[in-house]
Amino acid sequence: MRFVLASASERRQELLRRILPEYEIMVSSFDESLVPYEGDESAYVMELSRSKSHSVRNLYGGSEDVLIIGSDTIVSLDGTIYGKPADREDASSMIRSMSGKWHSVYSGISIISADGNTDSSFSVRTDVKFMEMTDDEMEDYLDTLDWAGKAGGYGIQGESSKYIEEIRGDYYNVMGLPLNALYKNLKELDILG
Amino acid sequence: MRFVLASASERRQELLRRILPEYEIMVSSFDESLVPYEGDESAYVMELSRSKSHSVRNLYGGSEDVLIIGSDTIVSLDGTIYGKPADREDASSMIRSMSGKWHSVYSGISIISADGNTDSSFSVRTDVKFMEMTDDEMEDYLDTLDWAGKAGGYGIQGESSKYIEEIRGDYYNVMGLPLNALYKNLKELDILG
Numbered sequence: 001m002r003f004v005l006a007s008a009s010e011r012r013q014e015l016l017r018r019i020l021p022e023y024e025i026m027v028s029s030f031d032e033s034l035v036p037y038e039g040d041e042s043a044y045v046m047e048l049s050r051s052k053s054h055s056v057r058n059l060y061g062g063s064e065d066v067l068i069i070g071s072d073t074i075v076s077l078d079g080t081i082y083g084k085p086a087d088r089e090d091a092s093s094m095i096r097s098m099s100g101k102w103h104s105v106y107s108g109i110s111i112i113s114a115d116g117n118t119d120s121s122f123s124v125r126t127d128v129k130f131m132e133m134t135d136d137e138m139e140d141y142l143d144t145l146d147w148a149g150k151a152g153g154y155g156i157q158g159e160s161s162k163y164i165e166e167i168r169g170d171y172y173n174v175m176g177l178p179l180n181a182l183y184k185n186l187k188e189l190d191i192l193g
Numbered sequence: 194m195r196f197v198l199a200s201a202s203e204r205r206q207e208l209l210r211r212i213l214p215e216y217e218i219m220v221s222s223f224d225e226s227l228v229p230y231e232g233d234e235s236a237y238v239m240e241l242s243r244s245k246s247h248s249v250r251n252l253y254g255g256s257e258d259v260l261i262i263g264s265d266t267i268v269s270l271d272g273t274i275y276g277k278p279a280d281r282e283d284a285s286s287m288i289r290s291m292s293g294k295w296h297s298v299y300s301g302i303s304i305i306s307a308d309g310n311t312d313s314s315f316s317v318r319t320d321v322k323f324m325e326m327t328d329d330e331m332e333d334y335l336d337t338l339d340w341a342g343k344a345g346g347y348g349i350q351g352e353s354s355k356y357i358e359e360i361r362g363d364y365y366n367v368m369g370l371p372l373n374a375l376y377k378n379l380k381e382l383d384i385l386g
Contacts, residue, residue: 019355131373161365162212162376171364172354180324183355 001191006056006070007176011155015177016069019186028055028070032083041076042123045108048072050121053110066114067191073176075152077103082152091147092138098152100132105152105174109182111189118189124178126169128156133163151176194384199249199263200369204348208370209262212379221248221263225276234269235316238301241265243314246303259307260384266369268345270296275345284340285331291345293325298345298367302375304382311382317371319362321349326356344369 003023005016016023030052037044053070060066075082077097085091105128110121133141141147146159154160156167156174172179186192196216198209209216223245230237246263253259268275270290278284298321303314326334334340339352347353349360349367365372379385 018352131377156364159211162372164363165373166362167364168361169359170357171349171360179355180358184324 002066004056004060004066004068006052006068009176011157011175012071012177015172015175015179016182018179019183019192023069026056026059026068028052030055032072037081039079041074041081041104041106042108042125044081045072045074045106046110046121046123047108048074049108049110050112053112057112057114060114062116063114067118068110068112068114069182070110070112071107071177073105073107073151073173075103075105077101084149084151085147085153088142088147091153092142094153095130095133095138095141095147098130098154099138100130102127102129103152104128105169107173107176107178109178109185111185111191120185120189122181122185124170124173124181126167126171126173126178128164128174129166130160131163131165137163195259197249197253197259197261199245199261202369204350204368205264205370208365208368208372209375211372212376212385216262219249219252219261221245223248225265230274232272234267234274234297234299235301235318237274238265238267238299239303239314239316240301241267242301242303243305246305250305250307253307255309256307260311261303261305261307262375263303263305264300264370266298266300266344266366268296268298270294277342277344278340278346281335281340284346285335287346288323288326288331288334288340291323291347292331293323295320295322296345297321298362300366300369300371302371302378304378304384313378313382315374315378317363317366317374319360319364319366319371321357321367322359323353324356324358330356 008027049070049072108123112119144159147153201220242263242265301316305312337352340346
């Protein structure tokens with residue numbers, strides 16, 4: 001079986017290696033803005049990962065023994081969805097709204113085979129609580145530029161780690177790949193040895 | 194101010210760098226078995242970190258401007274305390290008892306100045322749930338030798354990560370240093386800039 005990860009994220013690549021020592025990377029050109037958010041985070045993030053995976057699947061035609069794993073992660077707070085910040089101002093407004101509050105991180109995972117016999121998606125939620133940050137702390141954080149390219153404007157493994165009071169759920173889900181849920185799903189599909 | 198970390202753990206050293214860019218390392222020769230466990234995990238782990246820190250403090254006499262940070266981490270499950278496993282058999286019995294269950298990880302942190310003016314300790318608890326593991330999964334895990342030198346026989350950042358369903362609390366506390374609580378305490382003591 002050839003495994004293909006449909007994600008350009010280095011964090012996801014590093015995490016997937018803990019479950020699958022060998023896999024290829026094929027990044028999809030799918031335009032995420034085509035998927036509308038209709039109020040259900042779980043459905044939305046699964047639709048994103050499914051669309052990404054299907055766009056990569058098209059590149060493999062009907063090849064046998066090719067399994068594509070797609071993943072997407074979003075942050076949800078008070079009914080608003082945060083993807084990757086466009087710029088510092090955008091990151092600043094995300095961090096300001098998360099300061100002192102719980103928010104939810106959702107990852108969608110899709111596991112689909114190029115031959116069409118497997119097509120499975122699920123989502124995982126982890127709740128995260130930021131401490132109440134001062135203006136100086138927020139500016140210090142924004143100065144690190146660690147917000148760039150990360151859903152919600154932070155990576156839990158990075159410069160924001162000292163500001164995070166508590167999480168409930170899978171830590172690796174917040175990093176971008178829910179390891180335990182993915183491992184269990186691959187086991188159930190009888191894909192792991 | 195000179196900071197001294199009283200711990201040989203590379204994980205703690207790496208984590209502390211996220212709060213304090215510069216510090217020295219001085220490892221204590223304190224014999225942990227001298228501290229009896231009397232049923233209160235929090236009191237026990239604070240006594241361990243306090244004893245470690247005081248034993249390092251003795252090396253600095255009454256120097257001004259030296260602050261020692263000591264830390265210790267234990268795992269507690271069903272009234273039993275797990276430290277570092279002595280051997281594979283010991284690790285095996287720890288993992289077997291944690292499989293499919295929640296357990297608690299406690300870190301004690303002590304912040305003491307060589308001149309005796311600061312002497313503060315606190316503890317942080319994080320709950321961790323392992324998935325129900327098969328015998329094969331436990332053997333695979335033990336084969337990685339990742340259990341060696343780690344309280345409870347696992348490091349959440351390592352080979353066990355795919356078996357962990359959920360945590361409640363600070364992830365970094367499970368790694369050995371509760372970043373957010375330490376950061377807040379140093380801030381309250383007016384030690385950070």
